[in-house]
Amino acid sequence: MGLIRLLPRPGGSPPAPAPEREPEHVERVERVPEPVVSEPAPDPPGDEPASPATDAGEISAAAEPTRAATRVIALANQKGGVAKTTTTLNLGVAFREMGYRVLLVDLDPQGNLTMSQGLNPDAIDRSMFDALVHRVPISEVIEQREVDLAVASIDLAGAELALSALIGRERSLEKALAEVRAQYDFILIDTPPSLGLLTINAFVAATGVIVPVQCEYLSLRGLVQLENTLAMVRENLNPHVAVEGIVATMFDGRTLHSREAIEILEENFGDLVYRTRIRKTVRYAEAPVKGSSVLKYDPTGAAAEAYRELAREVAAAKEAQDGAQAREHA
Ligand SMILES: Nc1ncnc2c1ncn2[C@@H]1O[C@H](COP(=O)(O)OP(=O)(O)OP(=O)(O)O)[C@@H](O)[C@H]1O
Ligand SMILES: [Mg+2]
Numbered sequence: 001m002g003l004i005r006l007l008p009r010p011g012g013s014p015p016a017p018a019p020e021r022e023p024e025h026v027e028r029v030e031r032v033p034e035p036v037v038s039e040p041a042p043d044p045p046g047d048e049p050a051s052p053a054t055d056a057g058e059i060s061a062a063a064e065p066t067r068a069a070t071r072v073i074a075l076a077n078q079k080g081g082v083a084k085t086t087t088t089l090n091l092g093v094a095f096r097e098m099g100y101r102v103l104l105v106d107l108d109p110q111g112n113l114t115m116s117q118g119l120n121p122d123a124i125d126r127s128m129f130d131a132l133v134h135r136v137p138i139s140e141v142i143e144q145r146e147v148d149l150a151v152a153s154i155d156l157a158g159a160e161l162a163l164s165a166l167i168g169r170e171r172s173l174e175k176a177l178a179e180v181r182a183q184y185d186f187i188l189i190d191t192p193p194s195l196g197l198l199t200i201n202a203f204v205a206a207t208g209v210i211v212p213v214q215c216e217y218l219s220l221r222g223l224v225q226l227e228n229t230l231a232m233v234r235e236n237l238n239p240h241v242a243v244e245g246i247v248a249t250m251f252d253g254r255t256l257h258s259r260e261a262i263e264i265l266e267e268n269f270g271d272l273v274y275r276t277r278i279r280k281t282v283r284y285a286e287a288p289v290k291g292s293s294v295l296k297y298d299p300t301g302a303a304a305e306a307y308r309e310l311a312r313e314v315a316a317a318k319e320a321q322d323g324a325q326a327r328e329h330a
Pocket of ligand 1: 079080081082083084085086087108110112191192193249250251278279280281282284285286
């Protein structure tokens, strides 16, 4: 399902246009009760948690079906500071808690994901740059932290230029991941705040895209631009990739502004918007300073629970989509 389904398509009857207005960047604080967020989703699928990636040599029969359907999810939004990295890490750790085998890929030269697991991108010898440009096996740049993490270093900043000279430059990540793909149930890719070659590599490798959107600085135009890039990738490089969900981040239910942002998102993108809201709290900024996810930093807090809820919703939503597709093809 495309993100622009509610926007005009060439040749089609004009559906409701996206509202031009964007929420003002000024908070209007109202004294209203916090809206009730979604109910906790049902228990994780499968009776048995899959074996950890580090035991990948021994895959039980029970893990086999999950293994065949590795989900590679790009976390993308060309707007900066919308919680791509925060969502990649905490969603990944929440999936791990559910028993899934998880690999995170830091595809952002800023190296924030790498840092948020206590590693220094400036002191890393081999990184995703080498995996993408020099075809170093990706297993050699994976560090075991709370979850497995393919690390970034500062030289990833030169990757777009170096890749641009290579044949198959858009498929470099897809090829790199082939080595380890079967060892994981979820591969989550953190992308930079741009729609350049690194993000396109993520779209080509991905089975789906999750778009974190900051409630306060909602840019529908930005989302349309992202979908246009994705449509280009679908047409030329990866026919299966699509936005599988939009996650509202930094939500503050006390402000009309935040609630309006959610309304606009839901008007335009309907079911693509996850029901879980990631609320604004300083916990998300505190945890990476300690080199940990919020699930480890404050395991019983509301911030950790929000990402657990999102993980259940992401897992369940995709299973529902796959089930519907299977019935269509039956
Ligand atoms: N729900 C939240 N509430 C409050 N602060 C948050 C929340 N989520 C993330 N943050 C903080 O906002 C800042 C931006 O988050 P993050 O780095 O995840 O965004 P990003 O989209 O990855 O940014 P970039 O585009 O630069 O890669 C960080 O300091 C992070 O700790
Ligand atoms: Mg980031």
